[in-house]
Amino acid sequence: MPEGHTLHRLAGHLNDAFAGRRVGVSSPQGRFADSAELLDGQVLERAEAWGKQLFIEFPGERFVHVHLGLIGKFDVHTGLDEVPLPVGQVRLRIATHDAVADLRGAIACELWTSAQRDAVIAKAGPDPIRSNADPMRAWQRIRRSAKPIGVLLMDQKVLAGVGNVYRAELLYRHRVHPLRPGKTLRIGQWQSMWLDLVELMAEGVRTGRIDTVLPEHTPEAMGRPPRRDDHGGEVYVYRRTGQPCLVCERVIRTAVLEGRNVFWCSRCQPAFRSRAPG
DNA sequence: CTCACATGTTAAG
DNA sequence: TTAACCTGTGAGC
Numbered sequence: 001m002p003e004g005h006t007l008h009r010l011a012g013h014l015n016d017a018f019a020g021r022r023v024g025v026s027s028p029q030g031r032f033a034d035s036a037e038l039l040d041g042q043v044l045e046r047a048e049a050w051g052k053q054l055f056i057e058f059p060g061e062r063f064v065h066v067h068l069g070l071i072g073k074f075d076v077h078t079g080l081d082e083v084p085l086p087v088g089q090v091r092l093r094i095a096t097h098d099a100v101a102d103l104r105g106a107i108a109c110e111l112w113t114s115a116q117r118d119a120v121i122a123k124a125g126p127d128p129i130r131s132n133a134d135p136m137r138a139w140q141r142i143r144r145s146a147k148p149i150g151v152l153l154m155d156q157k158v159l160a161g162v163g164n165v166y167r168a169e170l171l172y173r174h175r176v177h178p179l180r181p182g183k184t185l186r187i188g189q190w191q192s193m194w195l196d197l198v199e200l201m202a203e204g205v206r207t208g209r210i211d212t213v214l215p216e217h218t219p220e221a222m223g224r225p226p227r228r229d230d231h232g233g234e235v236y237v238y239r240r241t242g243q244p245c246l247v248c249e250r251v252i253r254t255a256v257l258e259g260r261n262v263f264w265c266s267r268c269q270p271a272f273r274s275r276a277p278g
Numbered sequence: 279c280t281c282a283c284a285t286g287t288t289a290a291g
Numbered sequence: 292t293t294a295a296c297c298t299g300t301g302a303g304c
Contacts, residue, residue, distance in 0.1 A: 003285050052286075070286040071298045089298080105298045107287060156287090163285045210285080238285085259292080260286085 002068040004161020005204030007049035008129045012205075013076040014047035014056065017099040024095045028086040035111035036092065039064070044094065051127045051160025053120060056094075061114040064092070069107025076101040127160040128197040129205060135194035142182040142190060149185060150178030150262050161201065168238040168263045169212035170197055177269045178255075178262045209233035217246045237263040 025039040045057040054074075056064040068074065078099040086093055092103040103109060125141075126133035141158045142149065152158050153167045162170075171178050174193050176185070204210050210233040215221065218234060224246075236246055241254040245265040254263050 006285075067287075068285095069297065070284060071296090072286090073298080091297095105296095107297065154286095165285050261284095 002052060002070075002072065003163035003166055003201075003204070003210070004049070004051050004127060004129055005201050005210070006208075007052055007054050007068070007161070008205045009208055010074055010076070011047040011049040011054060014044075014074075014094075014101060017076055017078045017101065018044040018094060018096065019046045020044075021096055024093075026093045026095075028090040028093055032092050032109050032111075035064070038062075038111065050121050050130070051124050051156055052163070053124070053160075055112075055117055063112045063114065063117045065108060065110050065112045065117065065120075066092075066103060066106055067108035069105070072104065072106035074101060074103045074106070124156055124160040125158045128194065128201045129161060135191065138194070139187065139190050142185060143187070145182035147182055148179045148257065149176060149182050150180075150257050152182045154258075154260065159197075162197070164260055164262075165210045165233075165235065165238045166197065166200065169210070169235055170200070171264060172236045172269060173212060175269055177271045178257060178264050179271065207233075210235065210238075212236060213246065219246065222246060237265060239263065 021044060022041060023044045024041065025036045027033040027036040039058050039062070042058050045059065047054065047056045049055075052067060054066040054068075056066070058064070066072075066074065076099070080098045080100065083095050083097070083100045086102060089104055090102045091106060091109050092101075094101045126135060126137050128135075138159050142152050145152055150167060150171060153162050153170065154164065168178075170193060173196060174189065176189075176193075200210075200212060213234040213236055217236070237252050239261075240252040241263060243252055244250065245252055245268060248265065248267045250265055250267040252263055253266055254261055256262070
């Protein structure tokens with residue numbers, strides 16, 4: 001589930017359910033028990049996402065830092081007649097009389113000070129979902145780097161919140177090969193990629209899915225059966241290895257880049273060349 | 279049933 | 292560069 005849009009959406013759900021309210025905090029599974037005890041019965045001030053990091057603020061500048069990792073889930077339920085008993089390994093539970101949020105499988109769930117939070121935010125790149133984000137901070141790193149743009153886009157110090165799906169889809173939409181060195185990009189190209197990311201990720205927050213396919217390229221428009229990925233959205237290349245490109249019919253390719261699968265169309269994204277985004 | 283794999287990150291070798 | 296971690300799902304036997 002978790003690229004940046006998921007975390008921002010989650011922060012919104014947590015705020016709707018709990019912001020400004022006194023909450024019960026517990027750790028049925030036990031790994032967060034000591035911290036939960038300190039927070040139990042306090043007012044949850046607000047939740048905020050920064051890239052893939054989630055912070056839940058409590059009085060006294062204390063922050064629950066959550067990172068979902070690859071498989072974490074944070075399920076929020078509101079409008080309940082009764083709060084159900086926890087099911088499975090619930091690391092953190094936040095609850096009122098009519099709402100509950102259960103955290104499972106996260107890679108991180110810790111009680112942090114504001115200094116710890118600030119330090120992580122200071123190290124992070126600009127987050128396309130945050131209104132004051134500065135794309136030139138990312139550009140300063142991209143323009144100097146010999147690393148592939150496909151690696152740079154996933155580096156949270158370059159950009160905060162972009163994951164494997166947005167990476168693959170953004171590169172496709174801008175006809176950029178994932179192995180192309182960052183320093184070979186032009187600034188105008190980066191600016192249009194950033195604007196696109198801002199729109200795509202904002203839509204992801206609204207809908208809870210990653211949709212990147214233009215209306216004229218949907219399988220329906222192309223006379224193919226609709227096909228959705230696991231995340232529930234319509235995509236050009238992510239996890240479409242061996243299937244035809246929605247635009248040019250060439251088979252989608254895949255490779256492992258720094259331990260992560262990357263996907264591209266070798267006709268639409270020719271190696272080390274690029275054209276203006278379509 | 280077992281196994282591989284996943285929208286991620288960190289630590290060990 | 293590889294393994295480990297946390298959990299769920301889907302493919303294959």
